[in-house]
Amino acid sequence: MSWYRRLYVPGGTYFFTVKLADRGATTLVDEIELLRIVYAEVVREHPVMCHAMVVLPDHLHAVWTLPDNDADFSVRWKKIKGRFAQRCATVGSPSPSKMARGEKGIWQRRFWEHAIRDQADFDAHVNYCWVNPVKHGYVDHPADWPYSNWRQEVA
Numbered sequence: 001m002s003w004y005r006r007l008y009v010p011g012g013t014y015f016f017t018v019k020l021a022d023r024g025a026t027t028l029v030d031e032i033e034l035l036r037i038v039y040a041e042v043v044r045e046h047p048v049m050c051h052a053m054v055v056l057p058d059h060l061h062a063v064w065t066l067p068d069n070d071a072d073f074s075v076r077w078k079k080i081k082g083r084f085a086q087r088c089a090t091v092g093s094p095s096p097s098k099m100a101r102g103e104k105g106i107w108q109r110r111f112w113e114h115a116i117r118d119q120a121d122f123d124a125h126v127n128y129c130w131v132n133p134v135k136h137g138y139v140d141h142p143a144d145w146p147y148s149n150w151r152q153e154v155a
Helices: 032-045 073-087 096-100 119-135 150-154
Strands: 013-019 049-055 059-065 112-115
Touching: 013 073, 013 119, 032 049, 032 073, 049 119, 049 150, 059 119
Parallel strands: none
Antiparallel strands: 013 059, 013 112, 049 059
């Protein structure tokens, strides 16, 4: 079994990538209202400052800063993924190990995080979030993608 080492920094700023198990699925945009509801619930319980977020059909990216006394981004993603899967009508193709744990097979088990080092790193990752729908060919300009906070942040 792999052992994952994560850098937990109270008040840290991080870039995240969270993916569906089926990389061809469109569940996140199909169920965007559910994702928004679940996200809002979890952030009320475990606040973050969200600098950038983009939701694509099969993955999402976010840049968060945690509160000064808090380094537990993992609990936030666990709750977001768990509540979304619990309420979502979509059922993935769970592996036997996921079925044994009662998982629906919607999400990849883990997520990827990167601790932001400085302003240039922050700017690069925020920009990455916002241009991701353009990179994937969904739109020509970040403002045209409806599942991003680009318009709110730029305004």
